Amino acid sequence: MNQPIGVFDSGYGGLTVLREIVHKLPQYDYVYLGDNARTPYGTRSFDTVYQYTLECVRHLFDRGCRLVILACNTASAKALRNIQQLDLPTLAPDRRVLGVIRPTTEVIGTYSKTGHVGILATRGTVTSESYLVEIEKFFPDLSVFQEACPMWVPLVENGEYASPGADYFVQQHIDRLLGKSRKIDTLLLACTHYPLLLNKIRQTAPPNVTILSQGGIVADSLVDYLKRHPELETQCSKHGRRLFLTTDSTDDFDRQATIFYGDSVQSVHLAL
Template sequence: MKVPGPIGVFDSGYGGLTVLKEFVKRLPTYDYLYLGDNARAPYGTRSFDTVYNYTLECVRHLFDRGCALVILACNTASAKALRSIQQNDLPKMDATKRVLGVIRPTTEIVGRYTKSGHIGILGTMGTVNSGSYPIEIKKFSPGVSVAQHACPMWVPLVENNEWNQPGADYFVEKDIHKLLATDPLIDTIVLGCTHYPLLMEKIRQYVPRDTQILSQGPIVAASLEDYLQRHKEIAVYCSENGTRQFLTTDDPVTFDRHAAIFFEDGVQSEHLAL
């Protein structure tokens, strides 16, 4: 008989902590095990095969640590690795376990927010090149127009704790203007990377006042709550002691210092050698 274990939350670095923070707010009784692959971040510029292999390796480790459910709190991993893991790897590893991503919950509801029918996506190069957002949005909101723009400097700004410095304004303003120049009718922007919420204040400075900016954390947390209510066969193997554990493939001291910016609570991580 399987023993209940924590819900696994995976990200290439720190961004997934913005999602984990919302999980804890909405579902505080569950145990969570966060794994940041900081030593190999960022994922956004890496090939499909590399992202897939790195993500699968981390998912396997979370399964080995007792997670029956793993959330890929990384848009690039969700875009480049999730489908292959769900369809090809899970049946071989353990068909009773589940791996979910952050793109589908977002695309299911984003159409409700736009009045103009024009949506903008800001993401990493990997997420934008995958085409995942336009493909998924068309499934749920066929009449909506979707424009995308890649922001290659945003993740390094956040990962290097430069997100709140004046130099970040140059890149944020430039990328926002490029997106809006592609489609001036955009009235809803999806932050298609879990690092980007830290740049929210700067983003708001460069978009029209009535533009809606969607951060994924609350959306994915609501989706997780709904999933656990509908899938009791998975929820029963998600333990509820209110614990949070953190793993990083890089230096734990550095991780803990940066993680506090994203998670806002004190973080004590362990090093994981992969």
């Protein structure tokens, strides 16, 4: 039976996470679902994000996924807790849904020497305060500062991430965040689109500041999770298959996905 690992995102950004997961765990089968027709999630209400995310998770369950990764910070912030606590016990008690916020907050404090870290994210993720809540659990003495960057996702999705036009918006938000505390020595890119702006962020941020992308952290966490849950790991099929689903144009998805995933893909349209 085909029982792939599901990876969900509101659009393309989760492909930067999938890329790192596949690099660490290439033997597994994966189904990636991008809800491109309803993106962006970052500006939508908690209830809307929850309903959209649950709908997509249920579809991945229908495709045999025993484990689904919400490779989307907004979905992880606004929907994951409800899905885990309210839906899974009755909908699919033998299946698991994980997010990208918890793995990141479990380790972020180990990178900072000053105890001051900055979070760069969408407005939805910042408003949810999920990072503040989760970091408090693991590193209660850490000082955390947030900055919403509403222009960064449109820049990336419109192919402007390497253009001179992106410089202004990257500089603006880095300056605002560092202005909240000059002790910040670690920046977390808390949106899966932001790794495409990594070069510009590095050029803008002081050289002593560590910049963290989530893909590698989430991939390492998944490796550990599967080791700790052999009853789930043994159910995941291992044929090295990849299936890409999009709720919008497959041509647009395939063109953009190459940038995020780092390899060419052929997607299948999904009508929800």
